[in-house]
Amino acid sequence: xxxxxxxxxxxxxxxxxxxxxxxxxxxxxxxxxxxxxxxxxxxxxxxxxxxxxxxxxxxxxxxxxxxxxxxxxxxxxxxxxxxxxxxxxxxxxxxxxxxxxxxxxxxxxxxxxxxxxxxxxxxxxxxxxxxxxxxxxxxxxxxxxxxxxxxxxxxxxxxxxxxxxxxxxxxxxxxxxxxxxxxxxxxxxxxxxxxxxxxxxxxxxxxxxxxxxxxxxxxxxxxxxxxxxxxxxxxxxxxxxxxxxxxxxxxxxxxxxxxxxxxxxxxxxxxxxxxxxxxxxxxxxxxxxxxxxxxxxxxxxxxxxxxxxxxxxxxxxxxxxxxxxxxxxxxxxxxxxxxxxxxxxxxxxxxxxxxxxxxxxxxxxxxxxxxxxxxxxxxxxxxxxxxx
Amino acid sequence: xxxxxxxxxxxxxxxxxxxxxxxxxxxxxxxxxxxxxxxxxxxxxxxxxxxxxxxxxxxxxxxxxxxxxxxxxxxxxxxxxxxxxxxxxxxxxxxxxxxxxxxxxxxxxxxxxxxxxxxxxxxxxxxxxxxxxxxxxxxxxxxxxxxxxxxxxxxxxxxxxxxxxxxxxxxxxxxxxxxxxxxxxxxxxxxxxxxxxxxxxxxxxxxxxxxxxxxxxxxxxxxxxxxxxxxxxxxxxxxxxxxxxxxxxxxxxxxxxxxxxxxxxxxxxxxxxxxxxxxxxxxxxxxxxxxxxxxxxxxxxxxxxxx
Numbered sequence: 001x002x003x004x005x006x007x008x009x010x011x012x013x014x015x016x017x018x019x020x021x022x023x024x025x026x027x028x029x030x031x032x033x034x035x036x037x038x039x040x041x042x043x044x045x046x047x048x049x050x051x052x053x054x055x056x057x058x059x060x061x062x063x064x065x066x067x068x069x070x071x072x073x074x075x076x077x078x079x080x081x082x083x084x085x086x087x088x089x090x091x092x093x094x095x096x097x098x099x100x101x102x103x104x105x106x107x108x109x110x111x112x113x114x115x116x117x118x119x120x121x122x123x124x125x126x127x128x129x130x131x132x133x134x135x136x137x138x139x140x141x142x143x144x145x146x147x148x149x150x151x152x153x154x155x156x157x158x159x160x161x162x163x164x165x166x167x168x169x170x171x172x173x174x175x176x177x178x179x180x181x182x183x184x185x186x187x188x189x190x191x192x193x194x195x196x197x198x199x200x201x202x203x204x205x206x207x208x209x210x211x212x213x214x215x216x217x218x219x220x221x222x223x224x225x226x227x228x229x230x231x232x233x234x235x236x237x238x239x240x241x242x243x244x245x246x247x248x249x250x251x252x253x254x255x256x257x258x259x260x261x262x263x264x265x266x267x268x269x270x271x272x273x274x275x276x277x278x279x280x281x282x283x284x285x286x287x288x289x290x291x292x293x294x295x296x297x298x299x300x301x302x303x304x305x306x307x308x309x310x311x312x313x314x315x316x317x318x319x320x321x322x323x324x325x326x327x328x329x330x331x332x333x334x335x336x337x338x339x340x341x342x343x344x345x346x347x348x349x350x351x352x353x354x355x356x357x358x359x360x361x362x363x364x365x366x367x368x369x370x371x372x373x374x375x376x377x378x379x380x381x382x383x384x385x386x387x388x
Numbered sequence: 389x390x391x392x393x394x395x396x397x398x399x400x401x402x403x404x405x406x407x408x409x410x411x412x413x414x415x416x417x418x419x420x421x422x423x424x425x426x427x428x429x430x431x432x433x434x435x436x437x438x439x440x441x442x443x444x445x446x447x448x449x450x451x452x453x454x455x456x457x458x459x460x461x462x463x464x465x466x467x468x469x470x471x472x473x474x475x476x477x478x479x480x481x482x483x484x485x486x487x488x489x490x491x492x493x494x495x496x497x498x499x500x501x502x503x504x505x506x507x508x509x510x511x512x513x514x515x516x517x518x519x520x521x522x523x524x525x526x527x528x529x530x531x532x533x534x535x536x537x538x539x540x541x542x543x544x545x546x547x548x549x550x551x552x553x554x555x556x557x558x559x560x561x562x563x564x565x566x567x568x569x570x571x572x573x574x575x576x577x578x579x580x581x582x583x584x585x586x587x588x589x590x591x592x593x594x595x596x597x598x599x600x601x602x603x604x605x606x607x608x609x610x611x612x613x614x615x616x617x618x619x620x621x622x623x624x625x626x627x628x629x630x631x632x633x634x635x636x637x638x639x640x641x642x643x644x645x646x647x648x649x650x651x652x653x654x655x656x657x658x659x660x661x662x663x664x665x666x667x668x669x670x671x672x673x674x675x676x677x678x679x680x681x682x683x684x685x686x687x688x689x690x691x692x693x694x695x
Contacts, residue, residue: 374553374557374643374647375550377642377643377646377647378546378549378550378553378639378643379546379550381638381639381642381643382546382549382636382639385632385635385638385639386544386546386549386632386633386635386636386639387632
């Protein structure tokens, strides 16, 4: 009997939360709240309801309660959303803000990487980050990312479920898939390192309706300029995902870059003026993937501002005679940076590939995918570097 | 001379172990030439044949039937390993012969192995070069891991590179296994991880260390990591015929760095020399190799780098 009642109550709550049940009066909502007064999701839904009724002070109270309850349960991302809503509907005193910040700090939830990310910020850093987070809603079955899509945002999951799928080649060369379910408090989006063009390693689609908090790379860079500690926290956050990825998808040995193997490439950089002869440079790369490459163009070849390079169209040609590989690919220079080593400053540019023929793409894949095991890597390296 | 040696017993010789997994890649030739150069540089050197299942170093040194072998020491016919050493034609170079015809030494007991290692450390010499057998048995790996210089010999053939890598890989796991000591969960993890297709999906040493941290804590993980990094094998590519052959050592470096988190050093290459094959066929000591030989010059350079 008790179980039946509980189930019925949960059904009501879930229909309110997923929006399939409409409630018209505050009395009706409060009656439902009586059945589950400590449900932070329900409190937030009630806050939303009150906002619609223009009852902002009352809504703020519900959002605040929701924030604290989420925090106490270690549910950081939903807590952040409730907090954003709280601060949105009324002007909150700094004392109130600091009180919530203290609550966040007093709670230990080391198992959740997102919790560590937010909880280790200073008060000013947290305020700056929260100010940049944007809500996103997805309905079920929506695809948010395809493999090799550029990563422009990191997403924190407030509620709902998503499916992440990674394709990889098994040791026998067979194409296989690894699937993981992403849920509340998890995150996705490989935005780190911030200066590089990052490509999605996987397909991400929603299984249910999903609420997300989006932190765009542009805003992250902007916030990091003022608060450098956030960059470190972000780096650690992304590493936790890579760590779990490397364990979960351990068959997907990250052979997608020819790790530390320097290869000579010829780079043609085109000018906006079609009549101008392209700049042809002999360069070095040790990092090529299917989506792009990081190329060291040295220092002696470039006179003038390297910033001018960004946005230019470029063609990269790779020839590996030992491996009978030769292909060319066209793309755009999307970033540049200067690195110094032994008192020599070199310019690195990142190219995002755009145009490539099917044949050249096959060569590119052959070049990038060294193999998915030690023996494959040995054979591939032998073929490239030792075979006569 | 004997009195002098007995007086100099705790000289704490530096041990160079030469391994590589595959047979027929010239481990013994490289061992002899390294020992030769050490002796020529005035270092009191002992070359020890630890190819316990198939000892033939003495043959390459031009000795048909060794008067005494390691087996005499293990079976207690001779009390001191020092007494098993035989003089060679080269000043400052002595030889400990193995015994290929004696099955008792092919798979020594742990106690015998410990005894051999213990007494090798007490030998009166500046340098001891251990010529290890083929394969990656625990015996071979344990002799390899006690050495101050862990030398991997390979040839440019893919099978040799694969075997050399397997040798390094097994040495790393052997070291980890010994360090795990009496911790059954950690031992089980390491044993499982040695299988490349293990169900735990531990594919790299990085994965293994992460799992070890979960089981035994950060301190243990850091200790294991430090010990692995200290292995640092020296890679020598043998029987090189052209410049691209020399890259074989680089292959071991790259794969080891990626999968094993160890950083082998590339000590260079030894040129292929037909003369050596002929000398082996005619039982002429390798040490009589003509000084114009490229292999001779290459091993001099490598010895200088290893010192």
